Amino acid sequence: MDPVSLEQLLKEVQSGQLTIEAAQQRLLHLPFENLGFAHVDHHRQLRQGFPEVIFAAGKTLAQLMAILGSLVERASQILITRLDPDKAASLKEAFPSTQYHPVSQVMTFGLAEVANRGRGLILVISAGTSDIPVAEEACLTARIMGNEVEPIYDVGVAGLHRLLAYQSKFREATVFIVVAGMEGALPSVVGGLVHRQVIAVPTSIGYGASFGGIAALLGMLNSCASGVSVVNIDNGFGAGYVAALINRKD
Numbered sequence: 001m002d003p004v005s006l007e008q009l010l011k012e013v014q015s016g017q018l019t020i021e022a023a024q025q026r027l028l029h030l031p032f033e034n035l036g037f038a039h040v041d042h043h044r045q046l047r048q049g050f051p052e053v054i055f056a057a058g059k060t061l062a063q064l065m066a067i068l069g070s071l072v073e074r075a076s077q078i079l080i081t082r083l084d085p086d087k088a089a090s091l092k093e094a095f096p097s098t099q100y101h102p103v104s105q106v107m108t109f110g111l112a113e114v115a116n117r118g119r120g121l122i123l124v125i126s127a128g129t130s131d132i133p134v135a136e137e138a139c140l141t142a143r144i145m146g147n148e149v150e151p152i153y154d155v156g157v158a159g160l161h162r163l164l165a166y167q168s169k170f171r172e173a174t175v176f177i178v179v180a181g182m183e184g185a186l187p188s189v190v191g192g193l194v195h196r197q198v199i200a201v202p203t204s205i206g207y208g209a210s211f212g213g214i215a216a217l218l219g220m221l222n223s224c225a226s227g228v229s230v231v232n233i234d235n236g237f238g239a240g241y242v243a244a245l246i247n248r249k250d
Contacts, residue, residue, distance in 0.1 A: 037063055040070045049117075049248075050145055051075035053237070056083040056107075061090055068095060068109075078109035079144055081137060081237045104136035104236070108144055117146035118247040120174030122240075124149060125163075125190060127156030127180035130205045134236040135179040138201065141240025142177075147247050157185045170194050175243045179236065181205025184216025191225025197246055199239045200230045 012018035031043030041052040051074075054067055064080070064087060071078050072095060083091075088100040088107055098109045122142050126135040132153055142149045155163040163186075170176075176194060178187040179201040187200035200223070202216035209215060213233035220230045231238040 035066050035070065038067055040067055042071075042074050045075060050241075050244075051078060053241075054078070054080040056080050056087065061087050064091060065094060068098075072109065076110065077114060077144055079141060079237075080107040080109075081105070081141075083107050101136065101140060104133050104140055106137055106140045108140065110144070114144060114146045116148065117249060118148055118174070118244070119249040120148070120247060121172050122147050122149045122175045122177065122243045122247055123169065123173035124151045124177045125155060125179065125186070126151070126153045127178075127182070127186040128205065129154045131179045131181055131203050134201060134203050134234050135177070137236030138177045138179065138240035138243070139236075141237050142244045142247075145241070145244035147244050155186075156180060156182075157189060160189070163189065167193065175199065175246050177201060177236075177239045177243050179203060179239075180220075181213065181216050182207075182210060184219035187220050187228050187230075188223040188225045191223060191228040194227075196227070197243075198225070198228045199243055200228050201236060201239045202230070202233050204234055 013020060032039045032041050045051045051071060054064065056064055068078065068091060083105050085102060091107065092098055092100055095109065098107050100107045124135050124139050126132055135151060135153065139149050139151055152166055170193060173196060176190055176196055176198045178190050178198055180186040181203035182205065184202050187198055191198045200220040202213045202220055204213035206215065217230065217233055220228065231242065
């Protein structure tokens, strides 16, 4: 349940359109619903402004069906991350209103158009084409949370002139998400060019000495540019969520 729905419910009770007993039934599963294997948090949108996000990795199809079914009844916007194509196809068949984004392996559900809640533009920059899946996860997360998002892909430090060609766009952005693997240098470069928050996302892209993203993570944590913060390896969702919170106008 979101704040708008709760306000409408209280108004219906106040006006006599809805009995107290009927309102109690609607609120029966607030703040959470126990499915046995999961406690679905229906109160999260009221507390934090966005419903509980489903992390699909490690969950069975039956578990995902039950959790999504519970959320669909009570949330206007739903996000599922790390969802493989086979499970996505089954969920899509059961819930036709969902949309699967294969590049990022994200599924979204929306009963209504997402209202713009942002103060400005979130710019998502990737160092290479191989970093796009993580960058797209960040984009979709920020968009479904009500933000204007634009991507700029494949502008890493191996050809710095590509990045510098977008400096006019930098002046429009309120928050930056910078996604990079290998040595993870790009967030430091962007951090030295802008006066806004830079959220750095290390990816597991790279050869052996990148250690599955640890080299990029350590490089970003040791950035000499002020205003650079770092999320976990391949955590595009986390970056998109934080950027949305920073960009919120209310």
